[in-house]
């Protein structure tokens with residue numbers, strides 16, 4: 001089969017598309033049509049993610065495709081259109097084998113390419129806003145990196161989960177258009193976002209900040225929270241891991257809340273199925289628009305992952321594995 005493998009740990013250029021043996025083992029065997037690319041894939045190509053497989057390894061944490069075979073006790077069967085999580089490698093290949101509890105039926109109204117860009121971000125954001133963020137009806141949400149995978153997912157989901165307003169923070173005007181298309185009610189540039197948010201909210205600030213970026217904007221994110229607000233720590237694409245001066249928390253009764261979706265699903269056996277049930281209802285009813293990803297052919301998997309590292313990606317990035 002064809003697969004995108006990381007053969008060295010020196011960045012996206014070390015992704016090579018080659019003929020390799022099909023995987024073997026127990027589980028649901030899926031003929032992969034498309035695979036999602038996410039920021040952790042870029043980190044994996046440099047050995048900088050918390051999970052560090054030895055090269056060569058096949059990249060790809062999330063897939064969409066058709067079941068070739070499934071164990072008798074699985075809830076999917078041969079021929080089903082599915083999405084699934086590899087947790088965290090093996091997806092950018094023509095065939096992948098997944099644990100049955102990480103495979104879900106793809107609603108008929110969602111394409112393979114949109115489906116491949118769904119699970120990783122939408123399940124994280126669903127968990128972040130509902131469980132960790134305690135988002136209540138009518139509250140306001142601000143999201144950093146808003147034209148990225150987690151960012152566009154937040155903008156697609158926030159209003160359906162109760163938000164009355166979702167403010168997108170982006171680095172360029174071009175990315176502002178991506179955020180608006182994903183559902184932002186307001187878009188502000190990263191440079192000077194705190195003052196822009198104060199003005200937009202009449203000085204009150206926002207109830208929830210969802211932050212996949214971290215770095216030097218963190219303190220201004222805390223200053224952008226309304227009394228009782230929550231800052232959700234999701235990732236550090238900006239590079240630096242910020243520190244918190246805890247006096248800021250008591251001054252305005254605010255929370256800084258960690259969001260570790262993978263760790264939560266590992267310790268809460270029913271969490272994945274419950275999160276998917278919530279998401280599937282929204283998708284199949286058409287209330288939640290599927291992602292509208294930038295699609296690269298498998299042969300250009302290295303460029304797909306590089307676009308995440310060099311910050312040029314607009315929206316979710318997906319690799320097409322079969323036509």
Ligand SMILES: NC(=O)c1ccc[n+]([C@@H]2O[C@H](COP(=O)([O-])OP(=O)(O)OC[C@H]3O[C@@H](n4cnc5c(N)ncnc54)[C@H](OP(=O)(O)O)[C@@H]3O)[C@@H](O)[C@H]2O)c1
Pocket residue numbers: 037038039040120121124144145146147148149150151169170171172175190212213233234235236237238239259260261262308309310311313315316
């Ligand atoms: N905690 C969890 O459970 C969980 C789950 C999934 C993902 N994550 C994390 O969430 C983060 C975002 O993932 P993603 O797939 O959404 O990434 P992505 O699609 O690449 O988007 C990240 C955004 O970060 C911004 N950014 C700011 N500084 C950057 C820099 N130096 N390099 C690259 N991007 C930069 C960019 O927006 P601007 O250019 O507009 O600033 C970019 O759109 C990652 O750190 C990932 O590991 C965490």
